[in-house]
Amino acid sequence: MEVEKRRSTLEQPRTAEVRAFLICDIRGYSTFTSQRGDEAAAHLAMTFAGLAGDAVVARGGRVLGLRGDEAFAAFTSARQAVKAGLEIDLACAEESAAHPDFPIPVGIGIDFGEAVPVEDGYRGAAINMAARLCSKAVAGQVLVTRNVVDAAGELEGITFEDRGTAVVKGFGEPVATYEPVATALPDQREAGREGRAPGGARGFLPIELDEPLPVVGRDAEMAWLRGTWRQARRGCGRVILVTGPAGIGKTRLAAAFASVVYADGGSVRYAGAGGAASAETISAIREACATSLPGLWVLDDLGIYRESVASLSASLHEIESGPALVLGLLRDVGGDPAVARLIEAVDVNDDGRRELAPLDEHGVRAIARSYVIDVADLPAEQILRASGGVPSRVHELVVDWSRDEAARRLAAAAKWLEAGRSRQAEGLRFADNMIALKLRRIYDTATREQLAGVCPYKGLGTFEESDAAYFFGREQLVGELAARSVGFGLLGVVGPSGSGKSSLVLAGLLPSLAAGLLPGSERWGRAVLRPGARPASSAAAN
Numbered sequence: 001m002e003v004e005k006r007r008s009t010l011e012q013p014r015t016a017e018v019r020a021f022l023i024c025d026i027r028g029y030s031t032f033t034s035q036r037g038d039e040a041a042a043h044l045a046m047t048f049a050g051l052a053g054d055a056v057v058a059r060g061g062r063v064l065g066l067r068g069d070e071a072f073a074a075f076t077s078a079r080q081a082v083k084a085g086l087e088i089d090l091a092c093a094e095e096s097a098a099h100p101d102f103p104i105p106v107g108i109g110i111d112f113g114e115a116v117p118v119e120d121g122y123r124g125a126a127i128n129m130a131a132r133l134c135s136k137a138v139a140g141q142v143l144v145t146r147n148v149v150d151a152a153g154e155l156e157g158i159t160f161e162d163r164g165t166a167v168v169k170g171f172g173e174p175v176a177t178y179e180p181v182a183t184a185l186p187d188q189r190e191a192g193r194e195g196r197a198p199g200g201a202r203g204f205l206p207i208e209l210d211e212p213l214p215v216v217g218r219d220a221e222m223a224w225l226r227g228t229w230r231q232a233r234r235g236c237g238r239v240i241l242v243t244g245p246a247g248i249g250k251t252r253l254a255a256a257f258a259s260v261v262y263a264d265g266g267s268v269r270y271a272g273a274g275g276a277a278s279a280e281t282i283s284a285i286r287e288a289c290a291t292s293l294p295g296l297w298v299l300d301d302l303g304i305y306r307e308s309v310a311s312l313s314a315s316l317h318e319i320e321s322g323p324a325l326v327l328g329l330l331r332d333v334g335g336d337p338a339v340a341r342l343i344e345a346v347d348v349n350d351d352g353r354r355e356l357a358p359l360d361e362h363g364v365r366a367i368a369r370s371y372v373i374d375v376a377d378l379p380a381e382q383i384l385r386a387s388g389g390v391p392s393r394v395h396e397l398v399v400d401w402s403r404d405e406a407a408r409r410l411a412a413a414a415k416w417l418e419a420g421r422s423r424q425a426e427g428l429r430f431a432d433n434m435i436a437l438k439l440r441r442i443y444d445t446a447t448r449e450q451l452a453g454v455c456p457y458k459g460l461g462t463f464e465e466s467d468a469a470y471f472f473g474r475e476q477l478v479g480e481l482a483a484r485s486v487g488f489g490l491l492g493v494v495g496p497s498g499s500g501k502s503s504l505v506l507a508g509l510l511p512s513l514a515a516g517l518l519p520g521s522e523r524w525g526r527a528v529l530r531p532g533a534r535p536a537s538s539a540a541a542n
Contacts (some may be wrong), residue, residue: 014116014126017118017122019113020074020075020081020126020148021072021074021075021115022112022130023070023109023130024071024085024106024108026069026104027106027142029044043102047510048071048092052066052309054224055088058084058087058224059080059084059087059227060076060349060351061080064121064122072121072127074121074122076350077350081148082110082144085180086158088108089140092104095264102525107136107143108142109131109137109142110130110142111144111145111148112145112151114126128170129145129168129171129175132175142180143177143179144178146176146178147174157182158181158183160179161180162177163177163178189334203268206269208251208255208272208300209255209270210250213254215249217359217366222257223355233325235322235323237288237322239316239328239352240353241328241342242330242353243354244325244331244357246331247392250329251300252396254298254327268295269296269298270287271299271300272298272299272300277301278304278307282307285315288322289318289324292322294323294325294492295325296326297324298329299328301331302328305341309338318332318383359384359389362379365378365396368398368402383397462506465506467503471503471507474500474504481508482512482518513526
């Protein structure tokens, strides 16, 4: 019944959707692989995938596929697709300049038109056209169709240069092609690489953003933040917002992102709630407007003070003309008209705000792994229901569970060890008895009679292996040592000085094992040494 229902669903016609499709790949990837090997090629592909994915998500697109040296993405806006294409090219150029041994020359093709959604993405002529343009683009070039130019309209800082017509496989008529070129910042490739604050000038990560626990379940948001940071770092400053209820993880996400910015050479500033929060936030906004070096300004609990919201709204243009990235964290976004206007201003293209959603069961398990290794018994579904997927509550419930689980396992382990000790003691007593019988056979009466007339007394001297024949009275203890030598990596004999520890081992245990006290013990290797100040060297010498 379920199979028939699924088949019926798949057979229903899908409605075509209008989308911009972007396809890009690495030029010369096959040659690079043959010359440098699979491991280097895999590293190159992973770096490319990260850069391309961040740029796509930062512009509101969706990555539909990453396959080796190729990335495939869809956008609802042609304008955003063009911006993402240019930013992918810039990011790859910056990475190539920073790491010449791993160059990432890319070609990019974009088309805009109808396509039918399918389970793994889309199908349609616009996708085929984007793929054909991608193959025709040279390294460092973005090629688009007339459809893209018309849909994108005028773009500030970007012009479309006519690249003539091209014969495209699968299309009957030659296709007019255009190349979007960034004109507002002609030195963007250099700005992204050289616009770094000196280490001393950056200071340190603010303590409020020094978060030891990793952020989980926010991969898409982190990609959006990384891609947006690269935009700001090149001189195209941004104001972006992360919204959500208390405990949803806004500050934790900001902390994880702050570490990325700091590692990339940017400075990080924080202004949050508190007695002087409004004044500190306004001061941070002014600093972001005036900066000449790339940096991140985190404004926590931004919506608490109207003055802060008003100041940020009034500063948007100044911030966008510099290298600052201002990240505002907001709780309730529905009750304040000033906050609503700020959101509308920064999220015109659906790339300036992210609302954090509750975690799923996978996120619950990921949080649990930050506390314990073994989460097989974690009641993830119950924790998810009880917490509503709010990370702060998940942390609390996981801590409670891990504490209770640790107590339960310790109690079970103690019970098992207690039972194990009883079993072990019984086994040792049995082994002692058997070994004692064998010791009596080793030190039989005939052997002792051969020693008649020999004085066994050595005064304060140690009994050596050569004295084994007249080392008497320790048979039971030798048996216990022999029994305990099975299954233990280290066996210690402890006692006060002069109590006979060395004699017990040298004249009792070693000769008994050499005589076959235990099965096969006559074949065991042995070494007698005094460790001294260099035990490893002494052991090697023996």
